[in-house]
Amino acid sequence: MNRAMKRALASVAVGVPVALGLGTIWAHAAVSEEASAGKNLEKNAVGLLQQRCQACHSLGRVFNRLDDDRTKWGRTLTKMRAYGAFLTNQEAELLETYLAERAKQQAFDAPIRASGRFGKDMIWTADELGRSISAIDLGHGAVTGTITGIHNPHNITMSPDGERIFVTDTGREEILVFGTVNGGLIGRFKADLNPMHVFVSPNQKYVLVTNSNSDSVTVHDYLTFARIATFPVGGLPHGLTITPDGRFVYAAGQLTDDVTVIDLEKLKVVQRIHTGQIPVVPAASSSNRFVVVSVLKTSEIWKIDVATQRVVGTVKVQGFPGQVGVSPDSRWVVSGNQITNNVSVIDATTMAVVATIDTGKWAHGVGFTPDSKNAIISNEEDSTISVIDLLKRKVVRSIRTGLGPNGIVGGYPVAMPYTCGPRQPLKP
Numbered sequence: 001m002n003r004a005m006k007r008a009l010a011s012v013a014v015g016v017p018v019a020l021g022l023g024t025i026w027a028h029a030a031v032s033e034e035a036s037a038g039k040n041l042e043k044n045a046v047g048l049l050q051q052r053c054q055a056c057h058s059l060g061r062v063f064n065r066l067d068d069d070r071t072k073w074g075r076t077l078t079k080m081r082a083y084g085a086f087l088t089n090q091e092a093e094l095l096e097t098y099l100a101e102r103a104k105q106q107a108f109d110a111p112i113r114a115s116g117r118f119g120k121d122m123i124w125t126a127d128e129l130g131r132s133i134s135a136i137d138l139g140h141g142a143v144t145g146t147i148t149g150i151h152n153p154h155n156i157t158m159s160p161d162g163e164r165i166f167v168t169d170t171g172r173e174e175i176l177v178f179g180t181v182n183g184g185l186i187g188r189f190k191a192d193l194n195p196m197h198v199f200v201s202p203n204q205k206y207v208l209v210t211n212s213n214s215d216s217v218t219v220h221d222y223l224t225f226a227r228i229a230t231f232p233v234g235g236l237p238h239g240l241t242i243t244p245d246g247r248f249v250y251a252a253g254q255l256t257d258d259v260t261v262i263d264l265e266k267l268k269v270v271q272r273i274h275t276g277q278i279p280v281v282p283a284a285s286s287s288n289r290f291v292v293v294s295v296l297k298t299s300e301i302w303k304i305d306v307a308t309q310r311v312v313g314t315v316k317v318q319g320f321p322g323q324v325g326v327s328p329d330s331r332w333v334v335s336g337n338q339i340t341n342n343v344s345v346i347d348a349t350t351m352a353v354v355a356t357i358d359t360g361k362w363a364h365g366v367g368f369t370p371d372s373k374n375a376i377i378s379n380e381e382d383s384t385i386s387v388i389d390l391l392k393r394k395v396v397r398s399i400r401t402g403l404g405p406n407g408i409v410g411g412y413p414v415a416m417p418y419t420c421g422p423r424q425p426l427k428p
């Protein structure tokens with residue numbers, strides 16, 4: 001047993017057995033001190049995880065992580081505590097130790113491999129639990145291509161010309177680049193610590209990454225992936241978006257309750273806009289006029305006017321919204337309400353909710369078909385995507401994906417149709 005493990009175990013055994021609500025088992029003569037202490041740690045930690053984490057999501061989400069670094073777990077637990085998970089400092093220390101040790105025992109070194117049929121007119125999902133990427137042919141109504149061998153694929157985006165897919169692997173802490181023709185790996189590069197979301201600039205010059213454990217946005221050359229600039233942004237940044245004119249980047253700082261605005265022409269930070277508690281994902285409208293942002297703690301969507309960089313509206317949604325998106329015609333805003341398993345459809349002009357639609361467990365990622373007829377939602381804990389008819393306001397199709405789809409993209413123009421020319425509409 002290493003020192004960190006002993007320290008965490010000792011502090012829990014002595015300090016907070018009541019808070020843990022668990023009986024403590026102690027070594028008996030036949031069992032070595034090390035083995036029994038390890039078991040103890042496991043029992044206390046698993047008990048804690050069962051008590052404190054499952055209110056919001058499954059433990060599969062936790063055990064799936066391959067993070068063997070205590071510091072990284074410390075950041076994740078800080079985020080969960082901000083979201084509302086109750087943990088004392090000692091309990092958090094115990095979990096950091098246990099989860100890092102547990103991950104060390106999970107060997108995963110499968111090579112990255114693509115099989116099946118892929119294409120730029122498909123919907124692509126980053127399957128966080130399945131360690132895979134799915135390419136879904138909506139016309140066919142099924143996954144036709146799968147890429148496996150990725151540690152923890154989180155977010156996914158497409159290049160404006162539809163030739164490339166970029167995926168953040170928060171496990172290996174790198175960005176993977178695939179071709180949309182055959183799903184082949186084109187390249188991979190490191191940004192800063194814990195890369196979360198990735199976005200290509202509309203002129204296809206840059207790739208931008210939010211790095212949640214470095215509190216930074218890094219800008220990379222589209223072709224060489226070389227780092228061009230690094231911007232300090234709000235604490236634990238998660239999502240980012242770029243206005244279709246390519247001018248402004250918005251990055252949400254979850255622990256500082258703000259959105260940092262970067263001017264991509266001048267390559268400098270121009271503003272920090274205060275939002276509600278824990279903004280997660282911003283999304284720009286194709287009209288270039290506004291940006292919306294999901295605010296997790298108060299389950300709200302905030303609207304920012306791009307010309308003035310001021311907040312011009314807010315609306316209450318449900319269940320800790322993850323992603324939010326604006327339909328390509330700029331009429332609708334859709335939020336994935338994670339813990340209520342539904343989406344809110346909001347009129348982008350009036351910012352009033354016009355419909356709340358059940359999709360599946362842990363509604364998270366939001367995409368659209370280029371014709372704005374459909375919103376497409378990834379349901380992370382159901383391993384499905386839901387195709388929503390925005391006029392009929394109902395789910396018209398549900399399609400199975402790889403395990404635990406988080407990020408979703410379908411043709412770069414899903415959010416910004418006018419920047420890249422028309423693309424063949426997808427017919428569900």
Ligand code: HEC
Nearest residue numbers: 049052053055056057061062065076080083084085320338
């Ligand atoms: C109040 C609700 C809530 C509680 C309680 C909660 N979580 Fe979470 N958790 C979330 C949300 C929301 C997300 C999705 C955030 C994201 O995608 O970054 C999430 C995602 C995660 C993830 C995957 C994303 C990542 O950043 O690695 C891990 C791991 C995780 N939680 C661990 C835990 C642990 C461990 C506990 C218990 C100590 C816990 N959570 C308790 C809300 C909660």
